[in-house]
Amino acid sequence: MTADYANRRTLHTLTGVTRLNLTIRRCHNTACVAHKKPYRPEAEGSFALPRHEFGLDVVALIGRLRYAEHRSVPEIRAHLVGRKVTASERTVTNLLDRYDELLATSLTDDGRLKAVLAAQGKVILAIDGLQPDVGHEILWVIRDVLSGEILLAKSLLSARNQDLAELLSAVKTACGVPVTGVISDGQHSIRKAVAKALPGVPYQLCQFHFLREAAGAIYEADRHAKVALKKKVRGVRQIERKVEGRTDPEADVIRGYCSAVRSAITDDGRPPLEASGLKLHARLSAVVVSLSRVKGEGGAAPELTRLEGILCDAFRTAGGAFAPVYLAFGWVHQAAHILGRIELTGAAVRRRLSGLLGAMTRHRGVVGELSGAVDHFVKVSRSYWGGLFGCYDTAGLPRANNDLERAVGSHRYHERRATGRKGASPSLVLRGAAKLVAGLATRHREVTAAELAGADRVAWKRLRAELETRRERRTERRRFRRDPEGYLKALENKLIQLRLPA
Numbered sequence: 001m002t003a004d005y006a007n008r009r010t011l012h013t014l015t016g017v018t019r020l021n022l023t024i025r026r027c028h029n030t031a032c033v034a035h036k037k038p039y040r041p042e043a044e045g046s047f048a049l050p051r052h053e054f055g056l057d058v059v060a061l062i063g064r065l066r067y068a069e070h071r072s073v074p075e076i077r078a079h080l081v082g083r084k085v086t087a088s089e090r091t092v093t094n095l096l097d098r099y100d101e102l103l104a105t106s107l108t109d110d111g112r113l114k115a116v117l118a119a120q121g122k123v124i125l126a127i128d129g130l131q132p133d134v135g136h137e138i139l140w141v142i143r144d145v146l147s148g149e150i151l152l153a154k155s156l157l158s159a160r161n162q163d164l165a166e167l168l169s170a171v172k173t174a175c176g177v178p179v180t181g182v183i184s185d186g187q188h189s190i191r192k193a194v195a196k197a198l199p200g201v202p203y204q205l206c207q208f209h210f211l212r213e214a215a216g217a218i219y220e221a222d223r224h225a226k227v228a229l230k231k232k233v234r235g236v237r238q239i240e241r242k243v244e245g246r247t248d249p250e251a252d253v254i255r256g257y258c259s260a261v262r263s264a265i266t267d268d269g270r271p272p273l274e275a276s277g278l279k280l281h282a283r284l285s286a287v288v289v290s291l292s293r294v295k296g297e298g299g300a301a302p303e304l305t306r307l308e309g310i311l312c313d314a315f316r317t318a319g320g321a322f323a324p325v326y327l328a329f330g331w332v333h334q335a336a337h338i339l340g341r342i343e344l345t346g347a348a349v350r351r352r353l354s355g356l357l358g359a360m361t362r363h364r365g366v367v368g369e370l371s372g373a374v375d376h377f378v379k380v381s382r383s384y385w386g387g388l389f390g391c392y393d394t395a396g397l398p399r400a401n402n403d404l405e406r407a408v409g410s411h412r413y414h415e416r417r418a419t420g421r422k423g424a425s426p427s428l429v430l431r432g433a434a435k436l437v438a439g440l441a442t443r444h445r446e447v448t449a450a451e452l453a454g455a456d457r458v459a460w461k462r463l464r465a466e467l468e469t470r471r472e473r474r475t476e477r478r479r480f481r482r483d484p485e486g487y488l489k490a491l492e493n494k495l496i497q498l499r500l501p502a
Contacts, residue, residue: 001025001026001027001039002025002026002027002028003023003024003025004024004025004026004028004038005024006021006022006023006024007021007022007024007040008020008021008022009022009044009048010053011047011048011053011054011055012053012054012055012058012085012086012087013047013054013055013057013058013085014055014057014058014061014083014085015057016084018047018055020044020047022040022041022044023041024038024039024040025038025039026038026039045453045457046449046450046453047453049098049102052098054085054087054091054095055449056449056452056453057449058080058085058087058095059095059098059099059102059449059452060099060447060448060449060451060452061080062076062080062092062095062096062099063096063099063100063103063438063442063447064442064446064447065079066096066099066418066442067414067438067439067442067443068442068443068446070414070417070418071418072418072419072420073089073092073093073096074089076092076096077089077092080092097431097434097467099438099452100431100434100435100437100438100439101434101460101463101464101467102452102455102460103434103437103438103441103442103447103451103452103455104153104433104434104435104437104438104463105434105455105456105459105460105463106451106452106454106455106456107149107150107437107438107441108150108151108152108153108437109455109456109459110174113149113151113174113175114174114175114176116147116149117144117147117149117175117176117177118176118177120146120147120177121177121178122146122177122178122179122180122396123144123146123147123151123175123177123178123179123180124144124145124146124179124180124181124182124183124396124397124398125142125143125144125145125151125168125171125179125181125182125183125198126142126143126144126145126182126183126184126398126401126403126404127140127141127142127143127164127168127182127183127184127190127194127404128140128141128184128185128401128404128405128408129141129159129187129190130408130428130429130432131429137155137156137157137429137430137470138155138156138157138158138159138429139153139154139155139428139429139432139433139436140152140153140154140155140156140164140167141153141404141408141432141436142167142168142171143403143404143407145181145183145396145397145398145403146396148403150436150437150440151171151174151175152167152170152171153432153433153434153436153437154167154433155429155430155432155433155470159187159189159190160189161188161189161190161191161192161193161196162193162196163193164189164190164193164197165192165193165196165197166197167193168182168193168194168197168198169197172197172198179198179201180201180202180394180396180397181201181202181203181204181390181394181396181397182194182198182201182202182203182204183203183204183205183206183391183397183398183400183401184203184205184206184401185205185206185209185401186205186206186209186210186213186383186384186387191203191205191387202390202393202394202397203387203390204387204388204390204391204394204397204398204399205384205387205388206399206400206401206402207339207388207399207400208272208400208401208402209400209401210380210381210384210388211272211273211332211335211336211339212271212272213380214272214332214335214376214377214380214381214384215271215272215273215329215332215377216271216272216376217370217372217373217376217377218325218328218329218332218370218373218374218377219271219272219275220373221321221324221325221328221369221370221373222275222276222277222278222325222329223276223277224277224321225277225281225318225321225322225325226276226277226280226281228318228321229277229280229281229284229314229315229318229319229321229322230265230280231318232313232314232317232318233261233265233284233310233311233314234310235306235310236258236261236262236307236310239254239258239303239306239307240255240258242303243255243303250301253301253304254301254303254304254307257287257290257291257304257307258307260283260287261284261287261307261311263283264279264280264283264284264287265280267279267280267283272332272336273332273333273336275325275329277322277325278322278325278326278329281319281322284311284314284315285315287307287311288308288311288312288315291304291307291308291311292308295308324366324367324368324369324370325370327366327367327370328367328370328373328374331356331360331374331377332377334356335353335356335377335381338352338353338356339353339388339399340399342391342392342399344392345392345393346389346390346391346392346393347389348392349388349389349392350388350389353381353388357378357381360374360377360378361374361378407440408436410440410443411428411435411436411439411440412428414439414443415428430467430470430471430474431467431470431471433463433466433467434463434467
């Protein structure tokens, strides 16, 4: 090949405007299969992407500002302008998309992942799905529990077990090491997909999801009891008004008791083990006991006597609903304690949990109206039964899928900070195959321009085409919502044109 001609290319980099002088080589042998095909210098790819006017160092900086510092697009543009790099907000958005694609391509490279997994000799898969918008795509994420590497992130139109089985089979083939365990939530399509793609592999269902689903009816009963009790705690504000403006020590004590009641009322628990109603009942009971002690040691202020009367009346009216809730939640905590005995074997844990479920079935009548909630707990336990005990006999297999859920949740938290959206952005599923992988990696370490330049360009173009196709489908849905009649008319015209004779 000979140096045929030269091109010039201007780039905007962090060090200033840079001009590249490119020598283009071509073969002039007419018998060559690459006759007259231009070959550009390989080093050009370390500076910028094809047909881009901004260097890869600018792209790397945009990614760090977005994911590590949670900057919005206008803030990133202002930072670039401050560093003498002029770009519009639209350009910043496009370069951020290129950052996601390049870094995701580099991190999910088969050769890199095989080297990481070969060093540990095995892989334990965690799988979960994310669907912020009902009716749209679902982002499925498969992650290695041991290394923390995301092995696959792909958006699918549904949650069919056939599609999930194909994803799991592809990951199994690409790993190059044995799959020694799988963990997921209790979704039936995932269970069927694991049984189809990974038969015989120890399979653990997330115990947190199990407890949350099994104790859901009991938690609802607790919530209703809490609401009924809160409705009866009325008049605290009037007591606070009576001591408003007073600075004597007794007024401070009264305000302190009122603050304790308000704090108890506004504190919520989290399912499945933190019962907000029981917590409210216990804290208000402690306030009543404290007020009775004060009254027994020489009398109390009229305001405190009034507060004690309010709480006692509330307990007499609505406090009776908590007795069965205490019993039912006691069983829930016993189940959680049994599952937490990681030093036991799976057979021992299975035997103890089976004994608890039998006791709950025999004594379900002591909880009165909550007997149906107890039956629900036993029914869900039987549904999860085959997948609750794999973690006790398989080294490294976790009891819960919390690590993967926290990773996805951290990205959703970042999206809220950077965009101001309350819920997850639709782009998290639309471009999640690149955005999620890039975001998680950037928050753990700094990504350089050299790492972006090392991404396989063929794989990058393939990923970009896939994301662009998905974006076009989402655009079509938006166009239909905006003008249904015009959208359908355009489809009709296109179909009529296809049927016309040539």
